[in-house]
Amino acid sequence: MTNPNPSPAPTLRDVAEAAGVHTATASRALNPNTRRQISAETARRVMRAAQALGYQPNSVARSLKTSRTGTVGLVIPDLTNPLFPPIVRGVESVLESGGYHVWIVNTDNDAERERAKIESLRSRQVEGLIVATARLEHPLLRQLHEQGVRMVLINRQVEHLGLPAVTGDDATGVAAAVRHLAALGPTGIAYLSGPLSTSTGRVRARAFRHAVRDLGLSDELVVECARWSESDGAAALRALLDRGARFTAVVAGNDLIALGCYDVFAERGLSCPGDVSVIGFNDMPFLDKLRPPLTTVAVPHHELGAEAARMLLDCIDDPGRPARTLLLPVSLVVRGSTAPPGAG
Amino acid sequence: MTNPNPSPAPTLRDVAEAAGVHTATASRALNPNTRRQISAETARRVMRAAQALGYQPNSVARSLKTSRTGTVGLVIPDLTNPLFPPIVRGVESVLESGGYHVWIVNTDNDAERERAKIESLRSRQVEGLIVATARLEHPLLRQLHEQGVRMVLINRQVEHLGLPAVTGDDATGVAAAVRHLAALGPTGIAYLSGPLSTSTGRVRARAFRHAVRDLGLSDELVVECARWSESDGAAALRALLDRGARFTAVVAGNDLIALGCYDVFAERGLSCPGDVSVIGFNDMPFLDKLRPPLTTVAVPHHELGAEAARMLLDCIDDPGRPARTLLLPVSLVVRGSTAPPGAG
DNA sequence: TTGTATGCGTTATCAT
DNA sequence: ATGATAACGCATACAA
Numbered sequence: 001m002t003n004p005n006p007s008p009a010p011t012l013r014d015v016a017e018a019a020g021v022h023t024a025t026a027s028r029a030l031n032p033n034t035r036r037q038i039s040a041e042t043a044r045r046v047m048r049a050a051q052a053l054g055y056q057p058n059s060v061a062r063s064l065k066t067s068r069t070g071t072v073g074l075v076i077p078d079l080t081n082p083l084f085p086p087i088v089r090g091v092e093s094v095l096e097s098g099g100y101h102v103w104i105v106n107t108d109n110d111a112e113r114e115r116a117k118i119e120s121l122r123s124r125q126v127e128g129l130i131v132a133t134a135r136l137e138h139p140l141l142r143q144l145h146e147q148g149v150r151m152v153l154i155n156r157q158v159e160h161l162g163l164p165a166v167t168g169d170d171a172t173g174v175a176a177a178v179r180h181l182a183a184l185g186p187t188g189i190a191y192l193s194g195p196l197s198t199s200t201g202r203v204r205a206r207a208f209r210h211a212v213r214d215l216g217l218s219d220e221l222v223v224e225c226a227r228w229s230e231s232d233g234a235a236a237l238r239a240l241l242d243r244g245a246r247f248t249a250v251v252a253g254n255d256l257i258a259l260g261c262y263d264v265f266a267e268r269g270l271s272c273p274g275d276v277s278v279i280g281f282n283d284m285p286f287l288d289k290l291r292p293p294l295t296t297v298a299v300p301h302h303e304l305g306a307e308a309a310r311m312l313l314d315c316i317d318d319p320g321r322p323a324r325t326l327l328l329p330v331s332l333v334v335r336g337s338t339a340p341p342g343a344g
Numbered sequence: 345m346t347n348p349n350p351s352p353a354p355t356l357r358d359v360a361e362a363a364g365v366h367t368a369t370a371s372r373a374l375n376p377n378t379r380r381q382i383s384a385e386t387a388r389r390v391m392r393a394a395q396a397l398g399y400q401p402n403s404v405a406r407s408l409k410t411s412r413t414g415t416v417g418l419v420i421p422d423l424t425n426p427l428f429p430p431i432v433r434g435v436e437s438v439l440e441s442g443g444y445h446v447w448i449v450n451t452d453n454d455a456e457r458e459r460a461k462i463e464s465l466r467s468r469q470v471e472g473l474i475v476a477t478a479r480l481e482h483p484l485l486r487q488l489h490e491q492g493v494r495m496v497l498i499n500r501q502v503e504h505l506g507l508p509a510v511t512g513d514d515a516t517g518v519a520a521a522v523r524h525l526a527a528l529g530p531t532g533i534a535y536l537s538g539p540l541s542t543s544t545g546r547v548r549a550r551a552f553r554h555a556v557r558d559l560g561l562s563d564e565l566v567v568e569c570a571r572w573s574e575s576d577g578a579a580a581l582r583a584l585l586d587r588g589a590r591f592t593a594v595v596a597g598n599d600l601i602a603l604g605c606y607d608v609f610a611e612r613g614l615s616c617p618g619d620v621s622v623i624g625f626n627d628m629p630f631l632d633k634l635r636p637p638l639t640t641v642a643v644p645h646h647e648l649g650a651e652a653a654r655m656l657l658d659c660i661d662d663p664g665r666p667a668r669t670l671l672l673p674v675s676l677v678v679r680g681s682t683a684p685p686g687a688g
Numbered sequence: 689t690t691g692t693a694t695g696c697g698t699t700a701t702c703a704t
Numbered sequence: 705a706t707g708a709t710a711a712c713g714c715a716t717a718c719a720a
Contacts, residue, residue: 011713022691027715039689059467060407061713064696069404079432080629085424092450101464104448106436120445123403262633285424289606291635355697366707371699383705405697408712
């Protein structure tokens with residue numbers, strides 16, 4: 001049953017010999033596009049031989065010959081962040097129907113690892129890249145762009161680079177969050193920002209300042225988190241509390257940062273939403289089952305991935321086409337973590 | 345800035361010409377293993393030329409020549425299940441330090457998609473497979489095994505196939521869960537099983553029956569879920585309640601099924617753990633923030649992935665080595681979803 | 689319709 | 705130490 005020493009995989013040559021034709025003929029018979037050049041009879045013979053031998057074309061050889069691999073790379077900062085798997089699925093759903101295969105790599109938010117992984121993707125001749133790790137300053141992406149690498153950014157952008165990108169409408173989402181909190185009653189609103197080295201962090205933070213100022217509120221209560229993580233969110237909120245800031249509502253840069261607030265509430269004996277309301281960003285799975293259920297801004301992650309994939313296919317088909325930025329609509333999802341101050 | 349028509353990537357030949365040597369010499373100079381055959385002087389010249397041209401070796405061509413791709417495939421049923429990303433990370437961490445790259449594919453729990461993806465991986469000449477989609481009856485995996493494909497199963501096994509596998513110690517975990525519930529007081533315990541077409545489903549269900557029988561309790565309260573999902577878990581619990589079953593505790597086949605129970609509790613006005621205790625399996629992220637925090641059995645997913653990767657490396661190094669099954673220890677994590685009947 | 693010949697970019701086996 | 709040559713498996717321009 002076990003077969004430690006399998007016979008080598010059959011090649012096109014084996015098929016051709018079995019069918020009594022030349023490899024060129026076999027190649028044409030096996031390829032749907034060229035099959036019509038071949039008599040139906042020989043085509044059948046070849047295909048039968050291939051079937052019998054269990055022939056599977058060697059994509060490596062084919063790619064070398066055609067200089068087309070039919071693969072694109074997808075660069076993700078952290079697959080364990082629930083935000084990204086739906087993006088992956090969206091990307092795959094479109095690219096697969098376009099005949100492409102997706103090579104997912106994880107960078108762990110590490111620039112050196114990112115460099116190595118992208119280098120590996122390129123050496124494997126991917127035909128394009130979908131990148132979710134962009135920072136505002138990103139020499140590597142800049143360089144790739146200058147080298148003519150087909151590339152679409154997702155969720156985040158690079159400054160002054162004119163790269164095609166698909167993101168959620170962060171500014172509108174943050175504004176909606178702030179308005180929702182303000183409508184609950186007079187209040188001070190704090191903002192726990194994601195890293196300002198990313199466009200997402202920067203855009204949301206700026207939108208927060210604008211939104212609170214428009215309402216005549218203070219825009220001073222802002223703390224930056226070093227990473228988009230629970231622990232950094234917790235640290236930021238602790239810092240805010242420790243400096244004696246007065247507020248009854250928190251907007252978090254994303255859901256993970258909001259979850260960090262939950263930890264601090266427990267530590268400090270604060271009730272949410274009674275003492276402090278919190279609002280997240282992304283609407284990652286299972287937020288409705290938290291204590292309390294987290295109010296958040298829903299971003300259509302699957303669609304984000306799908307649209308980015310479509311854009312990449314367009315880039316590959318027509319390299320000269322101008323770069324577009326697509327902003328997908330977001331929506332406020334009100335749950336139990338926001339309420340009028342002093343209520344519940 | 346934009347470069348729609350980039351110059352073609354430099355090849356080894358370009359480097360050789362620039363350095364004034366033959367391609368063979370350039371190849372040897374650039375490869376750390378063969379560099380010592382070359383004079384230090386020419387090696388330097390070649391490497392400098394490569395640097396200057398921005399040369400990157402073409403892995404496709406190299407793979408064709410060496411018949412080694414340095415890649416392995418990782419077959420995942422559903423990346424959006426929070427259980428799998430940590431496994432992916434574990435696999436990657438080991439394989440990368442072994443010089444391999446991981447190609448992740450998502451099957452969406454669909455057999456046809458699985459077949460297509462694995463075929464694609466094979467045509468791309470992956471050197472081995474780590475498979476997390478196994479069913480007890482799995483003709484495709486059986487066939488691959490007979491063809492001598494190097495393969496390690498993770499989390500689930502195939503019946504009667506003697507494939508190397510790494511899983512959590514499900515039976516011990518379920519037994520611990522049942523004992524925990526029994527210790528809380530006299531009670532009827534129900535079991536919401538995962539699909540019995542998977543080894544994980546089968547092993548856990550059997551362990552449940554044994555555990556309750558050992559305690560002199562009924563083993564009749566078992567319902568099978570068609571999939572490992574929240575909605576199927578909810579449906580199973582509804583079915584149990586609708587047939588008037590009497591129980592004060594539920595063991596769920598995994599955490600998602602347990603989350604489905606939360607939905608039904610809300611629908612039917614049941615309090616957890618007051619009316620019914622629930623216990624999950626896996627300890628996926630964020631369970632501690634649920635209402636109530638979910639008691640569960642923690643499985644070391646990262647380690648699962650890492651060990652499977654080590655096993656695969658062993659299989660590749662020594663194809664003749666006998667298949668081993670590795671059972672990693674699990675641990676009960678008691679949180680708020682379990683309590684003595686009628687309490688809190 | 690089919691066969692012949694060539695080359696994709698690289699490495700390995702010969703020579704020298 | 706380096707160069708010449710061939711070959712990996714396949715697809716295609718060209719010839720027949």
